[in-house]
Amino acid sequence: MNFQARPLRLSTTQTDFEAEFHKRLHWSAETDDEIEQRVADILKDVQQEGDAAVLRYTERFDALPAPSVAALELTQAELEAAFDALEPVQRHALEVAAARIRSYHQAQKQASGQSWSYRDEDGSLLGQKVTPLDRVGIYVPGGKAAYPSSVLMNAIPANVAGVEDIIMVVPTPRGEKNQLVLAAAYVAGVSRAFTIGGAQAVGALAYGTATIPKVDKITGPGNAYVASAKKRVFGLVGIDMIAGPSEILVLADGTTPPDWVAMDLFSQAEHDELAQSILLCPDAAYIEAVQEAIDRLLPTMPRAEIIAKSLNGRGALIQTRSMQEACEISNRIAPEHLEVSSDEPHRWEPVLRHAGAIFLGAYTSESLGDYCAGPNHVLPTSGTARFSSPLSVMDFQKRSSIIEVSAAGAQKLGPIANVLAQGEGLQAHGQAAVMRLR
Amino acid sequence: MNFQARPLRLSTTQTDFEAEFHKRLHWSAETDDEIEQRVADILKDVQQEGDAAVLRYTERFDALPAPSVAALELTQAELEAAFDALEPVQRHALEVAAARIRSYHQAQKQASGQSWSYRDEDGSLLGQKVTPLDRVGIYVPGGKAAYPSSVLMNAIPANVAGVEDIIMVVPTPRGEKNQLVLAAAYVAGVSRAFTIGGAQAVGALAYGTATIPKVDKITGPGNAYVASAKKRVFGLVGIDMIAGPSEILVLADGTTPPDWVAMDLFSQAEHDELAQSILLCPDAAYIEAVQEAIDRLLPTMPRAEIIAKSLNGRGALIQTRSMQEACEISNRIAPEHLEVSSDEPHRWEPVLRHAGAIFLGAYTSESLGDYCAGPNHVLPTSGTARFSSPLSVMDFQKRSSIIEVSAAGAQKLGPIANVLAQGEGLQAHGQAAVMRLR
Incomplete structure (x- = not known):
């Protein structure tokens, strides 16, 4: 079989960009x-x-x-x-x-x-x-x-x-x-x-x-x-979190070999056809080179069919006005995986506010992070990186507050607690504090 | 109105303790x-x-x-x-x-x-x-x-x-x-x-x-x-968490004035009739003294009716064989609020594994913690302190993993990632790593 993968081409300068971008991003978990x-x-x-x-x-x-x-x-x-x-x-x-x-x-x-x-x-x-x-x-x-x-x-x-x-x-x-x-x-x-x-x-x-x-x-x-x-x-x-389809967003300034970026997009797309791979880049010629790499490399992939379905159905190659604009769009998406495929990744990293994991520089393929770089590969999907985090040691710990009020502290805090408790109509709360006054 | 509050009296030595204890603890959120x-x-x-x-x-x-x-x-x-x-x-x-x-x-x-x-x-x-x-x-x-x-x-x-x-x-x-x-x-x-x-x-x-x-x-x-x-x-x-009824567990070794403990039990019970107040203590005479304090103090409370309903329906005064046993029972309950009303609270604190907040020593009434000690009063209820934590600054932050693999690192990690990716049948993942090899 000969599969073709043509991710949606968009430019932030086109008048219907917002609508098209929104449509492509949309995914909702249907409950059955x-x-x-x-x-x-x-x-x-x-x-x-x-x-x-x-x-x-x-x-x-x-x-x-x-x-x-x-x-x-x-x-x-x-x-x-x-x-x-x-x-x-x-x-x-x-x-x-x-x-x-x-x-x-x-x-x-x-x-x-x-x-x-x-x-x-x-x-x-x-x-x-x-x-x-x-x-x-x-x-x-x-x-x-x-x-x-x-x-x-x-x-x-x-x-x-x-x-x-x-x-x-x-x-x-x-x-x-x-x-x-x-x-x-x-x-x-x-x-x-x-x-x-x-x-x-x-x-x-x-x-x-x-x-x-x-x-x-x-x-x-x-x-x-x-x-x-x-x-x-x-x-x-x-x-832990209930995961949606996996996603990758690649911010490229055109300095990474296009084949590498194409393969990184594949590595997300090969998971399943709902997986999402998006490239944001200010350089039209580079986007074209990535599409050429996709065309050339796809036939070599054992999972070409899934990759093609994912890229055709949910993928996108988006031309932005600048890397700065690409970063801003990334913050709106809050992607699970975010590759900063740039030769100055530390220039852009501080601008990037929402992502599960941020992969800096051309050598940092998502797949290295998936398997063996060290950080966790269980990451927030579908924009939930706006409010949630990678799986971590802290998910397997819990915290208990420790409070030991000294006799002197009780004298100072008692009247404060009493005033606030009375204001809430909780008199036993107030009385418990007052009883500790000497 | 004259209300009476008689929390259930239990002893860990009675033969039906487990069954009675289990019944009293039971609470389940009915969905309507x-x-x-x-x-x-x-x-x-x-x-x-x-x-x-x-x-x-x-x-x-x-x-x-x-x-x-x-x-x-x-x-x-x-x-x-x-x-x-x-x-x-x-x-x-x-x-x-x-x-x-x-x-x-x-x-x-x-x-x-x-x-x-x-x-x-x-x-x-x-x-x-x-x-x-x-x-x-x-x-x-x-x-x-x-x-x-x-x-x-x-x-x-x-x-x-x-x-x-x-x-x-x-x-x-x-x-x-x-x-x-x-x-x-x-x-x-x-x-x-x-x-x-x-x-x-x-x-x-x-x-x-x-x-x-x-x-x-x-x-x-x-x-x-x-x-x-x-x-x-x-x-x-x-x-954040969905909260159940509020609870307090008091571990008492008999050194705190009984009135203080009675009022602390009230301060939980006054929230609503589903709130739960439990005392664990190895000293029968002290438990009796707390019940006497309850009888004496209840009529002075504006919210006596709610307090009585809560203590009669869900409260318990439990005699244990020892403070050590009281701590073990506390770990089974994983209470929201845990008072260690003892003159040696730091002896028992290390034994206490599960609680939303731990209040150490006679002067640390729960109410001081509720209002002004400093720690958060939004705490895990209904035993969820086994796996969850007080509301915290971290609930209003999120974390993003940062990974920047160096060119040298990519040479070392690439073959590892490739072997693992091939083992999972994800060839594009492997290829993305292999492409970065020199």
Whole structure:
């Protein structure tokens, strides 16, 4: 098959730019009532029947009958054996990636995840105690889109945070196990792993069953059933963000080889046809060169069909008046991945206010960040980088305020609290403060 | 009326303790289908009609007709005038509380909310850029439960984070404005304020209207309509946690005057009848003394009826075998407010793993923390302190990963990324890394 990829061409000078730009960006998560209802039923069954429901749904959806949920547990020995059996080049890659991801998240914990406190002039102690969650669940998709890198990106921050129990669930349809996923679980420090998936796995983690321990938070990507189940159990347990389609925005000043930029656009587009790849560039000739590179390179790609569908349906090559304008448009999009493909990336970085991850300079392909640069690849999608952040060590910690008011402090604060409490009509609040006055 | 408050008496040595304890703790947020449907309709109307729908619902629900949404805006001059018109004692209390809350949150920003980066051995730059949200909405309840302290606790962290636009909404049924709320908005640095409330205000902030600017995140407490609306717009904008009933857990070793502990239990119970106050103590005689204090003090409380209902329906005085056991039970509850009413609070604090805020020592009444100690009073309820945290400066910031791979780094990382990408069947990812090899 010969596929053609022609991303939408726009220029910020065209009169209908705003309308066309808006149309191309638009994406909304449709909720599917049928999926919602099925997920609600599955969760109810898991809550009420525990292991029995997990076994029933695992047989039904994954064609994997088992005598007990215990029989679906992967032993540490099995995870380790999967790692040992890898080809040396794969084992090395997994180890290097894990070590770099670990270093980065350790730096993150050091910078933002430490307890702190101070005493005020009255000797009162004020601060915040940071503690890891006790137990978390990591959802790992199985089947055709099994991503060992996601195991690293979810489990390592939890491990660095100090979470004692990291429970991985991964569906293995017809019992087919992805050895790289198992090996990644071993490298990342997963405590226990079960070959279950779907809404039933989310339910088992959220409610706990006789065999599967109840967790405090569930992270990790999944299909529409998994996403719906996570939303439903949110509140009972914590969850990470619900991800939309993946996106890349490339800001190019024309100094990067066009082939590199074309391949970076492909690397987003190859995820699925809803993925979005956008180039912003002030140089018309460069945009043309990128389109030529797309035409030339596309036939070499095994996933050419998906790439073409994504670029034709959702991609865009946009000519801007300047790099400054490109940065401003980027701030409106708040992209998940933002490449600053420029020979002066530090000139533009301070202007860029909203993005999940910012990749600076021609050598920083998104794919290096996806796998092994160190930062997390779980990033806010669909413009949510305006208010949310990459998955981090802090997602696996929680904070408790610490307050110790001294006897002297109570004398000073008591009357203040009393006045404000009376103003709110909460007299016991006021009285509790007044009683502490000498 | 003569009210009696008899919290459930339990002992951890009784054989049915687990069952009785579990029953007393149980609380679940029932979703009301009628509320859900009405909120969905209101949000749809606001999304489609903007200002017109906001005006219509404000007239209907708040009996407040207005010619335009602009007419519902409170000017900065009006906020300032409310502050200036306060009695000096109230003005002073508001100022001291605001200054202390500001200091604490500045320390928090310094400790956990700063950008950071490092270069690895290949000169690659890795880090995280921390930026404030552009614009947030603060929901402030109006009517009978108007809490100026909540204005401070929501707006000050946003202001400290560096949020440029802080939009407050507060319903004013029949046009009745709470002057303390307006004054608190002035002190806290609110940018703009509108006298609207309910699901229509949440919708206006989430979608934006011709008059009300669209925000990136909405925080602040509200009734069932507000909570439902916040849940529905979550994803389009960020939200804080949905709060359940407020709770206090007091761990007492018998060294604090029983009256103080009784009043602290009251100060939680007076919020509403679903609020929960629990005492854990190894000393039976002390528990008896607290019950006597409850009996003696209750008739002096203006909100005696609510306090009695709350303590009778949800309160508990639990005798434990030891303080150590009391701490373990506290970890199971993961309370919103946790008082360690002991003369050796620092002995027990390290044992306490899950709590929204920990109040150490006899002088630290919860009410001092609620109003003016400095830490935030927006805390995780209903056991969610197992995985979530007090409202903080970080809730008004977001982080972007920063990655700049050097030419040398790309040579080292490229083959690693390529191996992992091939293992996941994502060839464009691999190729993008390989192209950067010299």
